[in-house]
Amino acid sequence: MSVFIIRRLLQAGLVVVVMSFIVFSGVFMVGDPIEILVSDDADQEERDRMIKSMGLDKPFIVQYGLFVAKAVQGDLGESFVFNEPALLLILDRMPATMELAVVALLIAVVFGIPLGVWAGLKPDSLASKSIMTGSILGFSLPTFWVGIMMILLFAVYLGWLPSTGRGDVQVILGMPISVFSWDGFSHVLMPAVNLALFKLSLVIRLARAGTREVMHQDYIKFARAKGLSDSRIILIHVMKNIMIPVVTVLGLEFGGLVAFSVVTETVFAWPGMGKLLIDSIGQLDRPVIVAYLMIIVFLFVFINLFVDILYSLLDPRVRLQDVKA
C-alpha cells in the first residue's frame, strides 16, 4: 500500500514540475510585459532599467529557476495590472468560483439522479425517451450559447433574473457566501444552471445505465420476493448500488466544473477566478495567467491522487496491478 502511495506521490510531483515548465515557457512567449508597464514616452534608458528590475534580461532558464524558487515559497509573482500578489488575487476570487461549482453540482445531482432512475425503470415510456433526447441536447449544446439564450429569455425579455454579477455576499463560517440571500440566489441561479447542464446530462446517463443493470440482479428479485414495496426497493436497494459510479464520476468531474466555469463566468460576468483568467489573458498579465494555471494543475493533480488512493483502498486489484507493472 505504502509503495503504491509513494509511487503515486512521486508521479504527481513529476506532473506538477513538468506542467510548471510547460506553463511557464508557454506564457513566457506571450506578449512583451514591458510594452504594457512602461509609459509610451519613456526613453530607452528607463525601459532598460525596468527590464533589469524585473529580471527580464536574464536567460529563460534562469528566469524559470527564479520562478520555481519563489513558487516553492508560495510567491507566484505580482500582477502587472493590479500590483498585488497574483496568488492572493486568485485566492480572493476562488470562493465565488467554488460557490458556483458547488451549486451547479447540487443541481446536477438533485435533478439528474431521479430523472436517470426514472428513465432506467421505464426505458420505453415517452417520458424516458424525452429525458434521453434531452440529455443528448445537454451534451451537444455549447455552454456559452445556452448562457446567452438564458440571459436573452430570463433577463432581457422576461426580466425575472439579473443577467450579470454576484449578489449580496454574507460571511458564513468565515466564507463569503451569497447563495443564502434572495438577491444572491437570484444571481447565482442562471450561471449555476448553465454550468450544471453538461453534468446533468452525464448524471442522467450514468443513473439510467446503472438502474437498468441493477434491476436485473438477483438481489432485486430477492427483495421483490420478500414482498418489499417498490419505493423501498428503488430508494434503498437500487439507489445504493447506482451511487458508486455516480459519486466517482462526479468527484472527478468537479475539477472539470471549475475549469468550465471560465466560460460561464465570462458569459454572466461572475466575479470568479475564471473571469480573472480571461481578463488577464486580454491584458497580457503574465503572472496571473501562470498563477491561475499552476493552481488548476495543483487542483487536478490533487483530485486525481485522491481518487487513485481511494480506489486502491476500495479495490486492491488496482494497486497490485500497478506494483507489478
Place this chain on the structure above:
Amino acid sequence: MTVAQDNMDVAVAAHGDDRDKFEGVQTPFRRFLSDYCESKLAVIGFFVISAITLVAIFAPLLAPTDPYDLASVSIMDSRLAPGQAMMTGTTAHLGTDGAGRDMVSAMIYGLRISLGVGIGSGVIAMVIGISVGLFSAYAGGRVDSVVMRIVDIQLSFPAILVALILLVTLGKGVDKTIIALVVVQWAYYARTIRGTALVERRREYIESAVCLGLSERRIMFRHLLPNCLAPMIVVGTMQVAHAISLEATLSFLGLGMPQTEPSLGRLISNGFEYIMSGKYWISVYPGIALLVTIVSINLVGDRLRDVLNPRLQK
C-alpha cells in the same frame, strides 16, 4: 456447405443485380445500412449534416453577399433587423451584424470555417492517435505503459484548459486553432485504438500473419488496423462534434479565430454585446446553425455506436 447452397452462391455471383431476391444474402455494408436506418432520428441527422456540409463547401455560390469583401460591406448597414434592405439593395433576411455584414452570408462562411476546423483537426488527430495507439499496443511492455500514462495524464486535464493554454501561447489563427484542437484530441483516439488493438492482437488471423513471416509494419497496417477501425469511426464522429463546439467556445472567449475570419462561435460572441439591447439576431441565428450541426453529428455518432458495437448485436 451443401451443393444446393453452392449453386445458389454461384447463381448470386453470376447475377449480381438479382441479389435482392435472395433473402438472407447480405453484404456487411447492407446489413449495416439497414441497422442504421432503423432509427429515424439518425437518418434525419445524416441528411441534415450532409446538407450542411454541402452548404459549407459551396459557400461562395450560395451566400447572397461576400462578407469578406470590405468594399461591399458598409458600416451604414450595421445591426439591421431581419428582413430590412441593405445599402446594396439586398434584403438581409436574418439581419446584419455590428460591422454591417449580412447574417446569412456571414453564417454560411462561418459554418465553412467551423466545419473545416472541426473536421480538419479531427482527421489530423485521428492519424496521430492511430499511429501512437497502434504502436503502443504492438510494442507492449514499458513503451506501452509510458505512452498510456502520458495519455492518462493528458486526459485528466479538461480539454478546454489545455486548448486555452495553447492558444494563449500560440495566438489567434486557423492553423493555431487546429494545432490546439489536435493536441487536445489525439489522446482519445490513441486510447481507443490501443484498447481495440490489444484485443485484436490475440486473434488467430494475426498469429497466422506472423507465421507467414509478414513484416511487422504490414501486419500492423494491413491486418490489425482495418479490424480496429469500427470504434474509431464512432470516436471520430463524436470528436468532430466536440471539436466544433470547443472551437466555438474558444472563439467566444476571444481566442481561436481572428475577427477577420469569423467562425460561428466568433459571430455569436460579436452579437453578445448587443444582446442587452434586444438585438437578438446576431447571436441567436449563428447559435442555431451551430446547434443543428452539433446535434446532427451527435445523432449520427450515437447511432453508429449502437450499430457498430458488437456487444449490443443480437
